[in-house]
Amino acid sequence: MLAESGILLSVRSGSPFLIGSPERSDVSLLVKVLMNMAMSVSNTGERRSQQNTRPACNTTSFQKKSRSKLVSIPGTRPSVQNGQLIVSTGVTSLDYVIEEDKYDSYSRMLLKYFLAEGVVCGHHVFLGSARDPPDEIMQDLPAPILDDIPSNAVNMGQVTACDSEDQGSMKIAWRYQNLPKVQTALASSSRFGHYYDASKTMARELREAVKCSTFFLPHELPAESHAEPSPISEAYRLLLRSIQELIRQEGFDGTAPQKSRNILRIGLHSLGSPLWADDICCEEKPTQASSLTSFLYGLRALLRSSLCTCMVTVPSHLIQNRAIMDRVTRLCDTAIALESFRGSERETNPLYKDYHGLLHVKQTPHLNCLVCEAPDTKDLAFKLKRKQFSIERLHLPPDLSDTVSRSSKADVAESARLLSSACGGLATSNKHLDF
Amino acid sequence: MMLPDLGSLLGFSTEKIEKGDFILLSDRNADASFLINHFLSLYLRAGCKVCFLGLVQSFSHYSAVALRLGVNLVQAREQGQLVFLEGLKDSVGQLLQQGPDSEAYPMGFLRGSQTDLRSLFRFVQRSVGGAGEWSPSILLVDDLSVLLSLGVSVEAILDFSHYCRTTVCHQLQGNMVMLVRVGEDEDDEEGPELLLKALTHQCSLALSIQGLPTGYCRDIHGQVEVRWKERGPGAAGPGGALAQKKLLQYKVHDKGVSFFARGTSSAVL
Numbered sequence: 001m002l003a004e005s006g007i008l009l010s011v012r013s014g015s016p017f018l019i020g021s022p023e024r025s026d027v028s029l030l031v032k033v034l035m036n037m038a039m040s041v042s043n044t045g046e047r048r049s050q051q052n053t054r055p056a057c058n059t060t061s062f063q064k065k066s067r068s069k070l071v072s073i074p075g076t077r078p079s080v081q082n083g084q085l086i087v088s089t090g091v092t093s094l095d096y097v098i099e100e101d102k103y104d105s106y107s108r109m110l111l112k113y114f115l116a117e118g119v120v121c122g123h124h125v126f127l128g129s130a131r132d133p134p135d136e137i138m139q140d141l142p143a144p145i146l147d148d149i150p151s152n153a154v155n156m157g158q159v160t161a162c163d164s165e166d167q168g169s170m171k172i173a174w175r176y177q178n179l180p181k182v183q184t185a186l187a188s189s190s191r192f193g194h195y196y197d198a199s200k201t202m203a204r205e206l207r208e209a210v211k212c213s214t215f216f217l218p219h220e221l222p223a224e225s226h227a228e229p230s231p232i233s234e235a236y237r238l239l240l241r242s243i244q245e246l247i248r249q250e251g252f253d254g255t256a257p258q259k260s261r262n263i264l265r266i267g268l269h270s271l272g273s274p275l276w277a278d279d280i281c282c283e284e285k286p287t288q289a290s291s292l293t294s295f296l297y298g299l300r301a302l303l304r305s306s307l308c309t310c311m312v313t314v315p316s317h318l319i320q321n322r323a324i325m326d327r328v329t330r331l332c333d334t335a336i337a338l339e340s341f342r343g344s345e346r347e348t349n350p351l352y353k354d355y356h357g358l359l360h361v362k363q364t365p366h367l368n369c370l371v372c373e374a375p376d377t378k379d380l381a382f383k384l385k386r387k388q389f390s391i392e393r394l395h396l397p398p399d400l401s402d403t404v405s406r407s408s409k410a411d412v413a414e415s416a417r418l419l420s421s422a423c424g425g426l427a428t429s430n431k432h433l434d435f
Numbered sequence: 436m437m438l439p440d441l442g443s444l445l446g447f448s449t450e451k452i453e454k455g456d457f458i459l460l461s462d463r464n465a466d467a468s469f470l471i472n473h474f475l476s477l478y479l480r481a482g483c484k485v486c487f488l489g490l491v492q493s494f495s496h497y498s499a500v501a502l503r504l505g506v507n508l509v510q511a512r513e514q515g516q517l518v519f520l521e522g523l524k525d526s527v528g529q530l531l532q533q534g535p536d537s538e539a540y541p542m543g544f545l546r547g548s549q550t551d552l553r554s555l556f557r558f559v560q561r562s563v564g565g566a567g568e569w570s571p572s573i574l575l576v577d578d579l580s581v582l583l584s585l586g587v588s589v590e591a592i593l594d595f596s597h598y599c600r601t602t603v604c605h606q607l608q609g610n611m612v613m614l615v616r617v618g619e620d621e622d623d624e625e626g627p628e629l630l631l632k633a634l635t636h637q638c639s640l641a642l643s644i645q646g647l648p649t650g651y652c653r654d655i656h657g658q659v660e661v662r663w664k665e666r667g668p669g670a671a672g673p674g675g676a677l678a679q680k681k682l683l684q685y686k687v688h689d690k691g692v693s694f695f696a697r698g699t700s701s702a703v704l
Contacts, residue, residue: 230532231586240527289586301526323627326619327618
């Protein structure tokens with residue numbers, strides 16, 4: 001199974017002139033992975049009417065016509081492109097690698113969103129951490145903003161139009177109307193993604209309703225380690241073994257009966273940091289350079305043959321050897337790097353005043369297909385508002401200052417004058433030309 | 436024919452397969468895995484015996500892609516035309532040191548007790564020999580540089596590729612196709628760069644995939660530089676350099692790839 005790196009990519013063509021389109025972005029949809037289960041899900045051969053099948057959606061490049069006849073697991077959706085199950089914020093058997101921002105604030109946020117989505121969808125959640133006790137992280141999950149739909153209706157597949165956004169015709173910026181919308185529309189009744197309120201924590205009952213397994217390295221690592229030489233270190237080996245055991249016990253590798261199949265969401269915090277007994281962050285030529293990459297390879301193997309999805313955060317700014325980070329990226333399916341403006345000179349830069357940081361898409365997945373879904377642009381920025389974590393195309397704020405326009409008008413008049421004199425004399429003198 | 440432009444350029448077709456070729460695929464800041472899939476389909480269609488070391492993806496992934504290219508891997512495997520090593524499947528057991536330690540496991544180098552790729556080579560040897568009705572024998576590796584991530588040294592990988600080349604290209608007069616992935620910085624990396632340079636000297640055809648030098652573009656996925664040795668009576672011997680060169684751009688589609696000369700992409704014209 002391969003964990004592929006997380007996906008991220010709900011991008012919205014953010015233009016300051018759009019009128020009439022409500023702002024809706026959901027981090028879970030943002031992280032859309034078009035990955036499919038590596039393990040081929042057996043076709044049930046019958047169209048389940050409860051399946052959340054989505055009709056053709058041509059508003060975004062990430063949504064496709066859905067094919068029916070796939071196993072129905074709550075919180076998942078089949079992808080048309082390659083017949084895999086898509087989980088919101090990811091695709092099963094994929095793992096995401098998120099390169100942490102410097103103070104690990106936003107990457108932790110994304111990890112929590114990922115886990116929270118798992119709780120809300122009823123998936124089994126696994127959390128591995130070396131620094132913070134997993135229970136603390138679990139208690140800190142953001143609260144979902146739920147509609148007043150009773151939970152029984154969760155599996156009722158109401159086929160709703162994908163482009164449920166109110167398009168509205170644009171009056172001023174009508175040229176932008178023809179731009180393809182990259183935003184993924186969220187039809188709330190299909191329960192495919194949820195919004196979260198970052199200022200509230202999730203209710204305990206909700207959290208305790210799902211099965212949660214944890215791995216906290218200080219508790220698991222034996223005092224004496226008698227490891228034989230191996231490409232993988234003791235800490236990672238224990239983590240890999242515990243994930244393998246969990247998959248076998250709960251039957252995520254396909255041994256569970258079809259009716260009770262579920263997805264395992266694995267969240268791994270800060271892999272590669274010294275707390276995982278790894279020295280790639282300390283040395284330029286580390287002694288166990290291939291430990292993390294070997295672990296990721298094993299994780300990939302586990303994910304590819306089971307119904308799992310995994311999100312890993314890595315403190316890449318600490319890793320001194322660029323080559324290792326490249327290898328980590330290649331071993332994952334989706335890789336994104338967060339660069340927050342906090343504490344850097346960009347925080348005060350007026351260009352970036354609307355955002356909290358930049359988001360770089362390093363790699364996009366292409367499982368079971370030749371071509372990878374690439375976003376329109378790779379200049380993305382993110383901002384964390386109270387009720388959303390939104391990722392948008394980076395765009396410059398509108399040029400509204402007076403001084404600038406005045407000088408530009410003067411320039412325009414000047415050039416117009418020159419032009420007209422060259423063309424043979426029209427009386428323009430101080431006339432402003434408005435384009 | 437999957438790669439009409441590239442195929443006709445290089446003299447590739449399902450009817451005529453060159454013997455003794457070592458084809459090196461490499462990518463930098465891009466993904467050349469589509470080429471491996473194309474070669475796999477090409478050789479299977481041409482009726483060759485194929486040994487495929489799929490180290491980075493599962494069998495079902497290659498199978499799904501091959502179906503889009505018109506080839507059924509499951510059937511080929513059942514009939515014995517394709518021998519497929521699914522590296523990922525056995526890897527967890529080896530990494531966790533479960534099960535007995537034996538040279539019979541191709542991925543046994545993950546245990547850490549072996550410093551070389553002997554067991555992997557033995558697997559290749561067993562698979563390409565005894566071709567029977569399928570001929571010639573082909574070895575495909577996807578990809579070689581992941582072995583570096585698993586703690587194998589550059590020397591061991593070069594030894595392995597040398598042994599494979601001797602067996603497949605010289606003894607059996609078959610072809611070998613290997614993919615090596617390198618990072619962005621040309622000077623920085625030691626492992627993959629060394630590997631790439633050494634293998635480039637040994638190969639007869641090199642396809643290098645790169646992202647566009649001017650940046651990311653949705654309609655043109657990258658450029659491919661093709662270098663090959665001259666064949667025929669006037670050609671240099673086996674030690675000759677890759678003299679012929681050609682630069683093309685490409686775009687990957689759902690069912691294939693299109694190549695075009697620089698500046699002639701449909702997005703531009």
